[in-house]
Amino acid sequence: AQSVTQLDSQVPVFEEAPVELRCNYSSSVSVYLFWYVQYPNQGLQLLLKYLSGSTLVKGINGFEAEFNKSQTSFHLRKPSVHISDTAEYFCAVSGGGSNYKLTFGKGTLLTVNP
Amino acid sequence: DSGVTQTPKHLITATGQRVTLRCSPRSGDLSVYWYQQSLDQGLQFLIQYYNGEERAKGNILERFSAQQFPDLHSELNLSSLELGDSALYFCASSVRGDTYNSPLHFGNGTRLTVT
Numbered sequence: 585a586q587s588v589t590q591l592d593s594q595v596p597v598f599e600e601a602p603v604e605l606r607c608n609y610s611s612s613v614s615v616y617l618f619w620y621v622q623y624p625n626q627g628l629q630l631l632l633k634y635l636s637g638s639t640l641v642k643g644i645n646g647f648e649a650e651f652n653k654s655q656t657s658f659h660l661r662k663p664s665v666h667i668s669d670t671a672e673y674f675c676a677v678s679g680g681g682s683n684y685k686l687t688f689g690k691g692t693l694l695t696v697n698p
Numbered sequence: 699d700s701g702v703t704q705t706p707k708h709l710i711t712a713t714g715q716r717v718t719l720r721c722s723p724r725s726g727d728l729s730v731y732w733y734q735q736s737l738d739q740g741l742q743f744l745i746q747y748y749n750g751e752e753r754a755k756g757n758i759l760e761r762f763s764a765q766q767f768p769d770l771h772s773e774l775n776l777s778s779l780e781l782g783d784s785a786l787y788f789c790a791s792s793v794r795g796d797t798y799n800s801p802l803h804f805g806n807g808t809r810l811t812v813t
Contacts, residue, residue, distance in 0.1 A: 629804065
């Protein structure tokens with residue numbers, strides 16, 4: 585079984601400040617990790633993914649995430665946020681192989697204030 | 699625009715009723731997924747179809763059923779509705795059936811309110 589824990593349900597930050605959204609996972613097999621973003625009244629869209637290789641993954645809109653196998657974490661970071669980054673962010677894990685299920689965390693609401 | 703179309707956008711119905719949610723995947727995508735999003739449960743995977751066949755099942759209630767048609771659109775049928783079924787229902791599609799190498803593209807969802 586696989587699961588995802590997003591440690592913060594809400595993260596308020598000021599514009600141009602750095603931000604880190606935390607995600608821990610558990611899985612009994614190799615994992616593939618994802619971050620999705622949901623803007624108000626929209627569906628989810630893929631920010632970035634880790635499948636293999638370099639543990640530092642760069643995504644769209646200046647976001648990046650680091651896969652840490654020993655700490656079973658996949659934290660999302662951005663060095664300087666904008667008002668337009670206000671959205672809900674979801675971490676997700678897939679076990680790969682015949683495991684087609686993508687399991688999502690409960691989400692972190694990032695609010696960027698002026 | 700993800701290319702995934704969900705109809706209707708909003709649905710209000712009474713307990714005990716039956717509704718059908720419709721999803722048209724992105725052009726070229728063979729796989730369709732249904733998710734339920736609620737405040738208390740978060741995003742829950744319901745079911746996946748690949749090229750017309752059921753591929754994986756998640757936390758889907760027996761009162762719910764789905765199918766994928768030959769033209770690849772999918773329908774999610776919810777029956778004997780209860781207040782607790784009120785949620786946002788998302789459809790997603792991908793080119794292939796594996797979620798790790800074939801990213802999901804989500805529609806904007808159908809908001810179901812059961813009164």
